[in-house]
Structures are given as C-alpha cells and as structure tokens.
Amino acid sequence: MEGSNLKSAALLEQLRVHLASGAGEELVEKIGFVYQLNISPKRIGVDEEVFVVDLRKGVVSKGAYEGKPDATFFFTDDDFLAISSGKLNPQMAFIMGKLKIKGSISAAQKFTPDIFPKPSKL
Template identity: 60%
Template sequence: MGSNDELKSEALLELMKQHLNTDAGKAIVEKIGLVYQINIAPQKIGFNEVIYTIDFKKGEVKKGAYEGGKADAIFSFKDEDFVKIALGKMNPQIAFMRGAMKIKGSLSAATKFTPDIFPKPSKM
C-alpha cells in the first residue's frame, strides 16, 4: 500500500464539510460549539497521521491542525476505526476502552463526539 492512498476518513470528512452547511448541520454546530482535532493514521495510531480540524464553533472542517488556539479535544484513530465510529458501527466509549480511540484535552468535550454529529452517508 502506498502512503498516498486515500483514507476512507477523508471522504467522510468531505461529507461532514457539506453537512455542516445544511440546516441539520447548523443545528449540530449550535448544540456542540467545540473544536475537535482529529488525527487519522492509515495503519497505526501515532504514525503518518493526517490531521483534520472539525470546528463546531464556525461550522468548518479543515485539513491541518487547529490554528485558533487549542482544540477542546484531540482524537487519534486508525482510519478504519474512525469510519466505524462515525458511521455508528463502533461505540466511542468501547473504542476508547480498547485503545482504538485516544483522547487528549477535555473529556467532557470528548463525550459530545458521537455518531450523531456525522451525516449518514447514503452508501459507502
């Protein structure tokens, strides 16, 4: 596998970007009001990570680390686990306990990171 293989997460985050511009997305932004940094590793947490920022203050998804100070919570995942969590196929609490999801920052902010914040893809 080449290192520039597209991460499955990237497609999902692209959907998320569009979703935040919809009425449903704007309601989520109002409800959450936090900034999450998502570190996605192709194979192993901590290696070759691609960093995204999901800003639920402005309703934006951007590639790269958060530039407006400190993210409320930083999550690290393997690509496939992030997709499972976002699609509701893996419970975030269980993922955390199994080490499939690592969290830095505010745990209370992290508890709002649930599959409900993601758009439901028609098919993937």
C-alpha cells in the same frame, strides 16, 4: 478532502458539505466545540493526517487547528470509520486502546456518530 489517501477523508468531506448546507447551525448551537482528528492509515501516530471539525463555526478543514482544540482524537482510518458509523462504541474503542483522547473528556463525549450525515443510498 483534497490530497488524502484516507477513507475517512470522504466522510469528512460529506460532513463539510453537510455543515455548509445550513444543517450545521443546529450542531453549532448544540455542541459548540472544536475537535482535532489525528487519523493514521494503520497504526495510531504513524503517518497521521490531521483534520479539524470546528463545531463553533460549522466548518471542517484539513490541517492542525490554530490554537487549542477542545478535544483531540487519535485513531486509525478504519477505527474512525467504525466509530463514526456507529459500528464501534467510542467508549469501547477508548478502553481497547483504539481511540486516544487529549483535552476535555466532556467535550469529547459530545463527538458522536449523530453529527455525521447519514450515508445516502448510491
């Protein structure tokens, strides 16, 4: 994603391309929710960048969602990468305070590492 210093931006860009390739249709049918990700470099809520993963339309964008997302997540750059790669369990992250959620918990539970494209070998 343009103009971001977050490591997460590269993963979100991969997801954007993945969804645009047609692979997104299955996720849109299966999930159908809009997620807003508030990602901070070091501490939750400090200098955060906002991204939207719209699994109703199959798009990823930078900037706040126009309207009310189904679920909003707040985490640090490193914690988001750990959760999205499956290295950190989202429930454990929530319990440990590394992940905050606003909105529908049932929608939030469908936001799993499975939606992200598997990293290609470099």
